[in-house]
Amino acid sequence: MTERREQTERRAAPFPEVFARLSAEYPGADTELRWSDPLELLVAVILSAQSTDVRVNAVTESLFRKYRSPEDYLAVAQEELEEDIRPAGFFRNKAKAIQGMARRLIEAHDGEVPRSMEDLVALPGVGRKTANVVLGNAFGINEGVVVDTHVKRLANRLGLTENTDPEKVERDLLPLVPENDRTVFSHLLILHGRRVCKARKPLCEACVLSDLCPSSRV
């Protein structure tokens, strides 16, 4: 209790207030990825790694007309799939991952996208972040918080965690966020991160959280 800190170390933003303000700012916050079934969402999220949703949607618009089932992804040579997803970036890795994922769906899950974290993470190209998006958006299972680059950055700036490892960030957020709000909260942070709390030049003067953000420069 004797420790006397400088004023530079401001308090973490209170989660309920953060959630309330962002909910008001972004009503109906949802993914901007275009999808119409779990397989499409899974593919879209795999493609979204280090890419923008605009580029991913440009790719999937035609991709999802050509590939409608796991079998369809395996019916072409890897090189053909690579060309079909090229603009999304990392096209060799992602084509290989999608075909490996499709193969495992057929061999281990009767061609269906599994509904558990354990099974999803066992799919090639699917990590915890991708699994949480699919669970939350396609199946309404909100067990986890999606920790992507935006959620990680905002959680740190808001003082909701001191960790940078995505899994530790999620562990710190879980007790703060009611289970039913976890998927929505992820979307809120992602949207706010894209539009206001940007990685390079955050628009603190336009931020509805600036008065309670430890990192605000306003």
Add this chain to the structure above:
DNA sequence: CTCCCGATAT
């Protein structure tokens, strides 16, 4: 930790 891909913002 590096690599994977290339467009865009700063």
Add this chain to the structure above:
DNA sequence: ATATCAGGAG
């Protein structure tokens, strides 16, 4: 010129 973009694998 360099950091960043709805990450994951080796």
